[in-house]
Amino acid sequence: MTAIKTPKKLIEVALPLDDINAAAAREKSIRHGHPSTLHLWWARRPLAAARAVIFAQMVNDPGGERGYYAGKTRAQADAEREELFDILRDLVKWENTNNEEVLARARAAIAKSWRETCHLNRNHPGAAELFNPDQLPAFHDPFAGGGALPLEAQRLGLESYASDLNPVAVTINKAMIEIPPRFAGRAPVGPEVETERGTKKANKRVFDDWSGARGLAEDVRRYGAWMREQALERIGHLYPKVEVTAEILADNVGPSGAADLGGYKNAGLAGMEAGQELTVIAWLWARTVKSPNPAFSHVDVPLVSTFILSSKAGKEAWVQPVVEGDSYRFEVKTGTPPAEAKNGTKLARGANFRCLMSGVPIEPAYIKAEGIAGRMGAKLMAIVAEGGRARLYLAPMREHEVIAKEAEAEWRPDVDIPPDKRSMFTPLYGLTKFSDLFTDRQLVALTTFSDLVPEAITRIRADAIAAGMPDDGRGLDAGGEGATAYAEAVGVYLAFSTDKASDYWSSICTWHSSKELIRNTFGRQAIPMTWDYAETNPFSDSAGNVSSGIEWAYKALQLMPSKAGGAGVQSDAQTQTISADKLISTDPPYYDNIGYADLSDFFYVWLRRSLRPIFPGLYATLAVPKAEELVATPYRHGGKEKAETFFMDGMTAAMSNLAQQAHPAFPVTIYYAFKQSDTKEGAGTHSTGWETFLEAVLRAGFALTGTWPMRTELSNRMIGSGTNALASSIVLVCRKRESTAESISRRDFQRQLREEMPEALETMIGGESGQSPIAPVDLAQAAIGPGMAIYSQYEAVLNQDGSRMSVHDALILINRAITEYLSPDSGSFDSETQFCSSWFEQHGWAAGQFGEADTLSRAKGTNVDRVKTSGVLESGAGKVRLLRWKEYESDWDPARDTHTNIWEACHQMIRRLSNQGESAAGELLAKMPEKGEAIRQLAYHLYTLCERNKWADDARAYNELIASWHAIVAASHQVGHTGEQLSF
Structure with a gap:
C-alpha cells in the first residue's frame, strides 16, 4: 500500500507563542462585535487562539525533514518560517479579524501548503478524493460548543462543520456559520420603525452595500426595535417610572450643596424639577424569611449581603434599615456609609445572617427549611433610576412594590433544575425549578418577548415577499433560502436577544455597587444562590435592557465571515461520521469542570418556546439531553468512580472516531483547559481530569507530536496569591499512531527521556526555531509534549512485571526529567x-x-x-x-x-x-x-x-x-x- 506523505506542519515545530497569547488575553476585554456577545457559552476559546492553531495546523513547516522540504538549508527554512510567523502575528490581532489583506495572505499560505502536499501524494491511489489541489479539505469540530473554532476555520476559507449534542450549542453554531453565508448579500426587508423616542429610526445606519451579513444584521435591528415597541405597549405598565417630588428634592439638599449640582448633594438630582418622571433602571429586593426569634416570628426579616448601593467616590449611597417596634422600613442615605452597612445582615459566608429585629443569628439550616417549605419571600429595598449626572437611589415606594407583585405569569418554565450540588445551589433553598429563578414580572416579560418572535417571523415573511424576495415555501431547517427561511433566520437572532436578556432578568442577578449596574446570572459557571437581587427594567437604557441584546446581535453579525459554507448539526461525537476526511480541531468537555447541559437548560427553556416551530427536532425534549454528555458528573452516574469510567470510555470512543476519520495529511488539535492543578513532590503538575483525558486520547490510537500552552486569561491573573498559575488551555497536537508501533520497556523509555528531553527543553526555554521562550509558568505543560511524544509513539511502555505503564506514571517520569534538567545539581x-x-x-x-x-x-x-x-x-x-x-x-x-x-x-x-x-x-x-x-x-x-x-x-x-x-x-x-x- 502506498504510504501517504505528510510534511510536518508548523504547529508541530514552532509558534510565535507570545504573540498568540497576548492577542488571546487582549480579546477577553473585547465586546463590541465579538461573537461571544451573540449568546453566552462557557469556556469559549478566544478567536485569536483558534485562528492561529488552525492556520498553523494547515501550513507546512519549512524546516521539515520529510517530503517536500528535504534538503533545504537551515537559513532558508528559518527565513520562510519567519514569514509564516509574520502572517500569524498579523492574523491574531483583533483589529485584523476581517482584514481581507491579512486573511488573503493566510489563505494563500494555506493553499500553497495544500498544493505542495497534494503534489507529494499525486500518485497515491486515493489522490482524487483526498488530494485535490483545487479543493481544500473541509473542517469539523465534533464538540463545537460556543463555535469559535468552526467560525475561524470558515474565516480562513474552509467549508466548516460544527456538531454538538447540546441544542443550545447547535443553535449558536447555526447562527454563526450556517445562517450568515446562506443569506449573505441581501438587502434588509424591514420598514422603518417609529419608536417611543419620536422620529428616531431603527435603521438609521445604512451601508453603501449590503455585502456579507449586513442586510441580515440590519433586519435584526429593525424587527428587534419593533418587538420592543410591541412589548412596551403590552407590558409597559408593569414598569412604572419615578416621579421627582418636592419631598425627594427636599430630602437631598446638601448643607452646602455644590453649585454645579443645583444645591443637591445627590448628583442624580442635578437639573431636576418636581414633577419630572425618571425611568427606573432596577428595583433592588431582599429575600426574606420569618424571624427565628419567637418574639418576632410574624416578621419577614431581610437576608441582605450588603446595604451598599454605590461605592463610587463622591457618589456613595446605602440603605439604612429603620426598626420601629415590630416592623421596619428602608431608607436611602448618601455620603460616607457606616462600616456596618458593608455586610448588610450577613454574619459570615454562605447562608449565615442575623435577624434585623432581634440580632439573633439565622442559621443556614433554618433558611434552607424555610425555602424548601415555600416560605421565602421578598421585600423591595431600594429603587435605582436614571438621574441627571448619576444614578439616583431612592427608598422603596409602596406603589412600585404592589405593581411588581400584581404581575401574573401565564406560562412558567417548570423544568427541574438538575441536582448537581457543585454548580446548582438554588435547590438547597427551595428554588428547584427554572421558573423559581424569576420573579412573576420577569416571567411575564420573558414570555412576552418569546411570544413576539413568531409574530415577528410572520411579519418578516410578509415584508420579504412584498420586497420581491422569492419564497420556496421551505423553512430554515429544511434548507430553504426564500422568504420563509429568511424570516425564520432573523427570528433566530431575535430569540437570542430575548435569551440573552434572561441572563439579566432573573432573581439571581445582583447590583454591582462599584460599577452601578446589574450583574448577570452567569458571573461564573454555576447558578449561585443570591439574597439581595436586582430586577432590571427591560425598557431602560442601562445594562440588561432588551435593546442591548439586539445591538449585540447586530454588531456580531456584521463581523461574521459569511463566505464559505457551513453547517451546525446535532450529533454524538462518539458515533458521528461528519469528520470523514476533514481537518479537525476541537475543544471537548473538560472531565468534570463544567456541566454544560445542566447550565444551558437555563437558556433552553426560553429558546424552545421561540424556536421549536423552526427546529422541531432540535427542541423536541423538555430539557437539554444529558445522558450521553461526556462530562464526569457523579450525580448522574452514581459516584465519582463510575463517572470517571463513563468519561474515559466515552472520550476514548470519541477520540477513536476522530483518529479513524481525520484527514491523513493533517494533525488533529485538541484543547484541554485545566480546572486546577496540584503540585506534588516528584510529580510536577498533576490533575485527575487531565490524566484521564490524556489517557483517553492515547487509548484512542493517537500519538502526541506537540503540546502548546495557550493563555486565555488576562496577564494579571496568571499568578495568584498562594496558588499555582497555569495557562488556561493546553493544545494537544496529535497524529494517528503508526500501525506498526511496538512496545518498549520502562528502562528504554527512561533512557529516551534522558537523551531527548534536554534538547527539547533547551529549545523551549532558549526560544530556538524562532519561537519565544516558554515562560516558567507554562513550562510544565509545554514539556509534556516532547515527553508524551516519546511515550505515545509506542504501542505500550511496559513495566518490569509486564503491565502497561499508565499516563500518570509517565507524567511523573517526564516531570522528573524536567526537574533534573533544571536542577543546579545537574553539573552546569x-x-x-x-x-x-x-x-x-x-x-x-x-x-x-x-x-x-x-x-x-x-x-x-x-x-x-x-x-x-x-x-x-x-x-x-x-x-x-x-x-x-x-x-x-x-x-x-x-x-x-x-x-x-x-x-x-x-x-x-x-x-x-x-x-x-x-x-x-x-x-x-x-x-x-x-x-x-x-x-x-x-x-x-x-x-x-x-x-x-x-x-x-x-x-x-x-x-x-x-x-x-x-x-x-x-x-x-x-x-x-x-x-x-x-x-x-
Missing part, C-alpha cells in the same frame, strides 16, 4: 549556586542552623564563608540566612566582582529589572554575557520550587525575568559586549 552550575539552591529549597528566605549549612556547603564543594563573601548570605550567632534580592548591593558591577556565582548574578538581574526596567537589566547582562544561559536556567528552576511551595511573590519575580528575557537580551546587544550570548 558552580558550587555556591548549588548550595544556595538546596538551602533555598529547604528554608526559603528563613534562617537555619549554621551546622546544617556547613554540612550542606561542604557536600557541594564549598563552605559558608565563601558563600557569605559573595554577598548572597548572612551568617552569625549560629544562624544562616539567604539574602533576598532587595538586600543586594545596589551598585553591584560584575566587572569588579572577583568571583560572581550564578545565584548572585540571577538575583542581581531580578533586582535591576524590578527597580530599573528591561534596558537597565540588559546593560547588566552585557557585562556578563557568558552567564546568560545559566541565569535563565536557574530562574526556571527557582520558579518551579516557588510554585511547588506556593510562594507566589517569589515565583512572580522569576517568571517576570524569563518573560522579559528577549527584551533584556535585545537591550544588552544595543549596549554591546564581548563573549558568548544567547540568540533571540
